[in-house]
Amino acid sequence: MEQLTLSKSQLIRSRVKGVVGGSIGNLVEWYDWYAYSVFALYFGAAFFPKDSETAQLLNTAGIFAIGFLMRPIGGWIMGTYADRRGRKAALTLSVLLMSAGSLMIMLVPGYKNIGIAAPIILVLARMLQGLSIGGEYGTAATYLSEIAPKKHRGFYSSFQYVTSCLGQLIALSILLVLQRFLLTKEQLGDWGWRIPFGLGAILSVSAIYLRRSLAETDSFKNEKVATSRKGSFKELMKYKKEVLLIIGFTIGTTVAFYTFTTYIQKFLVNTAKFSKNDSTTITMIALFIFMIAHPIAGVISDRVGRKKIMIIYGVVSMLTTYPIMIGLGKTHDLWTAVLLITLALVILSLCTSISAIIKAELFPANVRSLGVSFPYALAVAIFGGTAEYVALGFKQAGHANYFFWYITACSVVSLIVSFNLPDMDRHSKMDEDLK
Numbered sequence: 001m002e003q004l005t006l007s008k009s010q011l012i013r014s015r016v017k018g019v020v021g022g023s024i025g026n027l028v029e030w031y032d033w034y035a036y037s038v039f040a041l042y043f044g045a046a047f048f049p050k051d052s053e054t055a056q057l058l059n060t061a062g063i064f065a066i067g068f069l070m071r072p073i074g075g076w077i078m079g080t081y082a083d084r085r086g087r088k089a090a091l092t093l094s095v096l097l098m099s100a101g102s103l104m105i106m107l108v109p110g111y112k113n114i115g116i117a118a119p120i121i122l123v124l125a126r127m128l129q130g131l132s133i134g135g136e137y138g139t140a141a142t143y144l145s146e147i148a149p150k151k152h153r154g155f156y157s158s159f160q161y162v163t164s165c166l167g168q169l170i171a172l173s174i175l176l177v178l179q180r181f182l183l184t185k186e187q188l189g190d191w192g193w194r195i196p197f198g199l200g201a202i203l204s205v206s207a208i209y210l211r212r213s214l215a216e217t218d219s220f221k222n223e224k225v226a227t228s229r230k231g232s233f234k235e236l237m238k239y240k241k242e243v244l245l246i247i248g249f250t251i252g253t254t255v256a257f258y259t260f261t262t263y264i265q266k267f268l269v270n271t272a273k274f275s276k277n278d279s280t281t282i283t284m285i286a287l288f289i290f291m292i293a294h295p296i297a298g299v300i301s302d303r304v305g306r307k308k309i310m311i312i313y314g315v316v317s318m319l320t321t322y323p324i325m326i327g328l329g330k331t332h333d334l335w336t337a338v339l340l341i342t343l344a345l346v347i348l349s350l351c352t353s354i355s356a357i358i359k360a361e362l363f364p365a366n367v368r369s370l371g372v373s374f375p376y377a378l379a380v381a382i383f384g385g386t387a388e389y390v391a392l393g394f395k396q397a398g399h400a401n402y403f404f405w406y407i408t409a410c411s412v413v414s415l416i417v418s419f420n421l422p423d424m425d426r427h428s429k430m431d432e433d434l435k
Contacts, residue, residue, distance in 0.1 A: 019156060021210040022143040023163040025095045025136045028203045030167030032098055032129055035196040036105070037262075038175050042185075043193040046110035047119045059119065066123075068381045070130025075377030076233075078135020079370030083231030086220050087143040087369065092211045094136045099204030101129035106197035138373025141356030145430060146217035146365075148357070151302060153430075157356035158298030161349070165291035168261065171196065172284050219365040219430065230366045239371060242362040245417055246375040249310075249358065252414025253351050254384030255407055256317065260344045261287065263388040264328075268337060271329045271400065282337045290345035297353035306354050306424050313350040314415025318408055320347060325404040351414070358421065361428040368429075383410065 048059040082090030104125035111118045140160055148156035174196050179185075183192040229235050236243065261283075268279035301309045324344050331337055356372075363371035391403040 017210075018147045018214060019144065019159050021207075021214045022091065022140050022147065023159045024207045024210055025091060025098070025140055025163075026160055027163040027167040027170070028095060028098050028200065028207050029133050029136050030164045031171050031203060032102055032167075032197075032200050033133070034168045034171035035174070035200055036126065038171060039188075039193045039196055042188045045189070046112075047122050049111055052111065052116070066126045066130040068385055070127050071134035071377040071381045071385075072374060074131035074134020074136075075138055075373035076134075076370070077131065079138050079373030080231035080233075082135070082139045082142065082369035082373075083365075083367055086216050087139060087146065088211065088214045088216045090135065090139045090369065091143060091214065092208060094132045094139060095204050095207040095211060097128055097132035098136075099201050099208065101125045101132070102197045102200035102204060104128070106194045106201060134377045135373055137356075137376060138359075138371075139369050141372050142360050142369040143214075143217060145357045145360035146219040146368075150430075153357045153361075154301035154306060154354045155295060155298040157360075158294040158353040160356050161352045162291050162294050165261075165287050165294075169284060169287055169291070172280060172287075174199065176280065219368075223365045225366045231370045232367070233370075236367045236370055236374070239363060239367070242371065243375045245362065245421065246359050246372070247379045248413055248417035249355070249421075250376050250379035250414075251383050252314070252317065252410040252412070253348070253355060254380045255387050255410040256321070256344070256348050257352065258384045258387040259391070259407055260341060260348065261290075263391055264341060266388070267328065267391070271395075272331060272337065274332075274334070274337065278334055282334060282341060285338050286341040286345055289342050290349060293346050293349040294353040297349045301350075301354045306358055307418065307421050309350050309354060310358070310418035310421065311415065313347065314411060314418050316347050316350075317411040318415060320344070321408045321411060322401075322404045325407070326401070329400070358424065361424045361430050362422075364429050 044059075078090055078094060081093065102125075104121060108114075108118055108121045108125070137160075141157065144156050144160060145153060178188060178192055178195065223230070265279045265283050268274040268282060269276055274282065297309070321344070324340050328337060328340050331340070359372040359376065360368055390406060391400075394400055394402040394406070
């Protein structure tokens with residue numbers, strides 16, 4: 001009996017370690033992404049001075065390359081690597097690339113020291129991180145799904161977004177601490193902006209340590225197909241329907257996610273006329289509740305069924321997105337704004353909590369990581385990465401509410417796809433892994 005208890009205890013510790021190690025890269029990924037975004041106000045002039053036209057062009061080209069080009073490329077490269085060399089190897093490489101990118105940003109001298117080489121190195125560092133970001137999601141989603149017990153797959157997969165939210169919260173917290181308690185605006189512009197990237201490198205090293213000690217999944221170890229069929233694009237194209245399902249499924253979720261976690265701060269300032277400090281506070285509170293909602297939504301999905309939850313999400317999102325955005329645009333009360341954004345994010349958590357497992361269950365083990373990574377990264381690059389530009393474009397044209405209908409339309413696409421998803425409780429490719 002004691003031995004049996006010990007074995008159960010060891011199993012629980014192993015699974016906890018697997019969840020932490022498998023999802024911590026998302027924490028680092030979103031921390032790095034947010035740190036770059038929020039601290040760009042302080043270091044932008046050091047790398048992209050207005051009197052240098054070439055530097056300004058590099059700024060635009062770099063953002064484009066990272067946001068739109070590198071994610072699908074990273075999804076393809078890292079997805080293939082994970083299917084051929086193993087989930088553990090790909091997870092370790094992914095976070096190593098993040099660490100290298102953070103170190104480069106922290107250490108690179110400014111434009112006045114090394115000239116045009118400074119923005120070039122900065123762009124290269126962000127491209128390196130873009131490769132990592134593109135492959136991180138699919139590989140981590142695959143790993144978390146494969147180590148999860150069948151009855152708890154929704155719960156396990158939910159931790160991918162828990163750590164994503166936590167990474168954003170850490171980046172925002174560091175910004176607030178440095179702004180309000182430790183450094184002046186001048187100090188932040190001179191050298192203080194390097195601090196968060198140094199911390200990002202430390203986080204990455206910690207993640208590397210955790211991931212190096214992870215156990216490889218049984219699904220990968222028991223895969224018997226030839227190496228040439230593992231992670232190949234030709235093999236993936238045997239599952240065209242599944243690839244299209246992921247793209248359609250991602251369209252609605254990625255637009256809503258980027259709207260309510262990233263663009264919403266600008267919306268609160270530019271449209272609702274909140275101060276920058278209040279918009280940051282509102283976002284942090286809503287993100288914290290969003291983070292907590294994921295494991296709860298994951299547990300519910302394990303009880304109710306993932307397809308049913310996705311249909312519920314699609315219907316509720318379709319009906320509530322427009323009135324929520326209209327309400328946010330009109331309110332000037334902090335707690336009303338918190339309530340509305342939190343409502344939108346809790347609804348979104350019904351989908352994001354199980355998005356990893358839904359994608360992973362569509363593919364066999366030999367192309368699972370590629371199958372999750374590439375179509376997801378492609379959809380995010382096209383729709384998620386452009387959400388803010390679409391919103392600002394409509395606003396500039398004098399039709400800001402058109403963007404609200406755009407988000408709603410994307411939710412409808414996800415709803416249609418949800419009706420066409422197979423019943424994962426009966427037809428999951430993951431159940432075939434160990435047969």
